[in-house]
Amino acid sequence: MKNNIRIYLVGAKTALASRMAYRGDFFMSMLIMLLVEMAAPVITILIYQNGATFPGWNMYEALLIQGVFLLGKGIAYPFFFGIVWNTIERVQNGTFDLLLIKPKSVLFMAIVTGFDAEDLGKLVGGVTLFTLALSRLPAPEPGAWLQFMVLFTITLMVMFGYGLVLAGLGIVWIGNFRVYEIFESITSFGLYPTAIFSKSLQTIITLVIPVAILGSVPATVLLGRPSPGTLGAVGVSLLFLLFSLGFWRWMLKKYTSVGG
Amino acid sequence: MGRRTKIGKKIGYWFGVLKATAFSTYKEWAAYRSQMAISIFVGPVFFLIQLFIWRAVYATRTTLNGLTLEQMLTYYGIVAVIGYLTYDSADWDLQWLIRNGSFLTYMLRPVSYCFLAFAQKIGHRLLALWVEIIPVGLLFLFVFKIRLVPAEPGWALFSLGLSFVLVFLTNYCIGITAFWLTKTEGIRRAFLTLRNLSAGMLIPLNFFPAWMQKLLFYLPFQFITYVPTRVFIGHYELAGISLSIPRVVGLQVVATLVMLVVARLLWACGIKRFTGVGA
Amino acid sequence: MLISVKNLTKVYKTYQRGSSFKETVKSLFVRKPLYVHALKGISFGIEKGELVGFLGPNGAGKSTTLKILTGILYPSGGTVDVMGYIPWQDRKKYVAKIGAVFGQKSQLLWDIPPIDAFYLNKAIYVIPDREFQRIMAHMVELLDLKDVIRKPTRQLSLGERMKCEFVMAMLHQPEIVFLDEPTIGLDVIAKDKIREFILEMNKKGVTFILTTHDLSDIEHLARRVIVVNHGEIVFDDTITTLRRHWGEKKIIAVSTVYPLPDLTRPGVTVTKRISDYQAELELDLAVYELNKFIALVNKSSTIRDLSVQEPPIEETIKVLYKT
Missing domain, CATH: 3.40.50.300 (P-loop containing nucleotide triphosphate hydrolases)
Structure with a gap:
């Protein structure tokens, strides 16, 4: 374990050094990584500024959901979600083989070599939006914080699960970077209060596909009004993680039988 | 030989090059059609989210900024379709050619790169027509019941054509920056994000604060998405200014011409640098 | 034995894919599998x-x-x-x-x-x-x-x-x-x-x-x-x-003082007759011995210069690839 952490740190360091070779582009990209995530908050703010609302939610409550979502993405994208582009790119140009000749699990190697420094911009954005929204809302109880921490850990696990599914798809669907769009579109439902969706859709994004857990489920705990079905969402998330691990293994097996 | 037949021959030649280039791009991309078809899923899903957002917002009112719920949804539907129709990757293509050096092979051809790139875009969009645009359009039409019928079809089509050219020209200009910058990924995405925002892809431009609307009115980006969408709906308004459809399309023509000049100038500088450095 | 490989086989399964509209629609329902036999049972050992x-x-x-x-x-x-x-x-x-x-x-x-x-x-x-x-x-x-x-x-x-x-x-x-x-x-x-x-x-x-x-x-x-x-x-x-896989052959270039006779005989193939005094040929040592050949040429035309070379390995490889 200690060893693996060391490997991860060396990997992150080299990735950062690589990216810093073009400093200007790096900082620009970091800013952009933040900007592209601002679509939902911008829409939300403009809706409220034009005098409209999501019925039953004030602007900062809605922004808190998006803050939590972005915080999760901000941690996932630089630190482990890089497996997606790393896998797609490597399978496409044939260097995925190089991960297989290392004496470590392929998944671990894909994480190590997929550290994505510019996505730290998302983390900065997530922290900012989260604190900004929270500062305009009544302070949560310590108990709520505790629950939030537990749920947010699950958020990160689900993010990892999505990473595995997309990377797995990237193995068989060669060179297809559009898998990101599939992910973005599905998870967008987690950016808004679940109450705005129809009943059946609410059930789907909470209890079938873990989407609400990415934003609204942990956020509503901080707001003192937990979402219905929170426990179920947790269960579904854990199942999803298991499924995604299995999916990744299956796709990897396919790769080693076809050889890219 | 008469002047007329000479010109006729030239046009015939250009058309031949255009057709051949477009067709080869079409074939090349046909292998990736399953990737293109992802739009059939992604487009409607994003639209579904907009549908719920605006339904919630309109739950307590009938109009917002002069738009009804139906008009609002139509706006997003048309924005999506225009997005697919005018999409191109001229920026990425050009910077890639410059960076890996194969741009040189284009310098050796008797046809300008700009023309070839535009022909490629046409080929690419022709494939997209049946792979993504028509399926998504049908979904909008029959599942979401959006009226994808323009108020004035002639003007809408013309405006759309201009947008097709404008998107190409702006992307082309970003691609040209690769003559100066070793890595253009950042600036490319920065520009595209800001452009999409200023073009009204996220939200109708008249939702922005008054001062921003004034600024946006004088920027060329509104002509990419916002204007053709408004022309489609049949009513234009921004920064408190209402314009008739022929007028606003006229302005779009001016914007396109200006962009053409900008692209030419930028290209001339870029080429000078390219040949000067001798990369 | 450090490496030992026995009867190794590998079969890939791929699908045929067309690019026309009709073929695309068809491939959604029926796909024709294609089997590629990349390895057909190879064995070897390495020390x-x-x-x-x-x-x-x-x-x-x-x-x-x-x-x-x-x-x-x-x-x-x-x-x-x-x-x-x-x-x-x-x-x-x-x-x-x-x-x-x-x-x-x-x-x-x-x-x-x-x-x-x-x-x-x-x-x-x-x-x-x-x-x-x-x-x-x-x-x-x-x-x-x-x-x-x-x-x-x-x-x-x-x-x-x-x-x-x-x-x-x-x-x-x-x-x-x-x-x-x-x-x-x-x-x-x-x-x-x-x-x-x-x-x-x-x-x-x-x-x-x-x-x-x-x-x-x-x-x-x-x-x-x-x-x-x-x-x-x-x-x-x-x-x-x-x-030596395809017979032990030598490539010989010879130039002489007197005109060369017709050298073609079993085991000798003239590849290039440059002039009456100069030629290149291929000699199959299993059929015609080198010293005998040299003696033959020297006797008839007096050797001025002679070089003996291995046949280029490319030739052997080409033969192997073609089988």
Whole structure:
């Protein structure tokens, strides 16, 4: 374990050094990584500024959901979600083989070599939006914080699960970077209060596909009004993680039988 | 030989090059059609989210900024379709050619790169027509019941054509920056994000604060998405200014011409640098 | 036996795909499977310290064999035993003991110096500091890389990069090193340096297995050659035997004082009759002995000059590939 952490740190360091070779582009990209995530908050703010609302939610409550979502993405994208582009790119140009000749699990190697420094911009954005929204809302109880921490850990696990599914798809669907769009579109439902969706859709994004857990489920705990079905969402998330691990293994097996 | 037949021959030649280039791009991309078809899923899903957002917002009112719920949804539907129709990757293509050096092979051809790139875009969009645009359009039409019928079809089509050219020209200009910058990924995405925002892809431009609307009115980006969408709906308004459809399309023509000049100038500088450095 | 391969087979299944609208719609419902037999049951063994070259035309099954031996791919049938491991089953433990250089897949990182990539491998293979420094210093010395490893990779020449790939692949002191077209695109000097390095490491007991299209790699390096074609081994022996594989032939160029007679007879093929006094021919030693031939020509026309050469190995290889 200690060893693996060391490997991860060396990997992150080299990735950062690589990216810093073009400093200007790096900082620009970091800013952009933040900007592209601002679509939902911008829409939300403009809706409220034009005098409209999501019925039953004030602007900062809605922004808190998006803050939590972005915080999760901000941690996932630089630190482990890089497996997606790393896998797609490597399978496409044939260097995925190089991960297989290392004496470590392929998944671990894909994480190590997929550290994505510019996505730290998302983390900065997530922290900012989260604190900004929270500062305009009544302070949560310590108990709520505790629950939030537990749920947010699950958020990160689900993010990892999505990473595995997309990377797995990237193995068989060669060179297809559009898998990101599939992910973005599905998870967008987690950016808004679940109450705005129809009943059946609410059930789907909470209890079938873990989407609400990415934003609204942990956020509503901080707001003192937990979402219905929170426990179920947790269960579904854990199942999803298991499924995604299995999916990744299956796709990897396919790769080693076809050889890219 | 008469002047007329000479010109006729030239046009015939250009058309031949255009057709051949477009067709080869079409074939090349046909292998990736399953990737293109992802739009059939992604487009409607994003639209579904907009549908719920605006339904919630309109739950307590009938109009917002002069738009009804139906008009609002139509706006997003048309924005999506225009997005697919005018999409191109001229920026990425050009910077890639410059960076890996194969741009040189284009310098050796008797046809300008700009023309070839535009022909490629046409080929690419022709494939997209049946792979993504028509399926998504049908979904909008029959599942979401959006009226994808323009108020004035002639003007809408013309405006759309201009947008097709404008998107190409702006992307082309970003691609040209690769003559100066070793890595253009950042600036490319920065520009595209800001452009999409200023073009009204996220939200109708008249939702922005008054001062921003004034600024946006004088920027060329509104002509990419916002204007053709408004022309489609049949009513234009921004920064408190209402314009008739022929007028606003006229302005779009001016914007396109200006962009053409900008692209030419930028290209001339870029080429000078390219040949000067001798990369 | 360090490596033992028995009856190795590999079958790929792919699907036919059309590009027209009609074919696309059709492929949604019925797909026609296509079976490609990449390996049709090959067997061989390699001893410790050997230096073996794999030859074969494109698509012959070389890469498939190499991928299976490095644990990247698992076969459809047959057995492989390398140092007591089954590569694709004990992958993690196994690959810690091997190294690999792929001529067309870089393990270095484009924008940063090679040494930073070396440090990443140091962490992955858990190489102790002292050992890491010692081995790196040794290889840097052997390959003339002193100033090179601290420059960004993108500024290095192809030869310098390839040398660094070797360092990268051998820092953890593997017992077996697999090389996939290691000299592709290199100039003569870089090729020589790399070949020297391989021979040097081979002397120290490292087993090398290489695939290449460059026959001079094989001539300079390998004592043993395995030729693969259509998924089968068509030749497996020393390079000298390979030369003799299709009969022991010599290429002879002769020029004489007096006009040459008609030389065509069993065992002698005139390939070029330049003039009455000069000719090139192919001699089959099994049929016509060299000393007899020289005597014949000297007697009839008095030899002014004569050279005897081995037939170019390319010719032999071409024959093997065509079968």
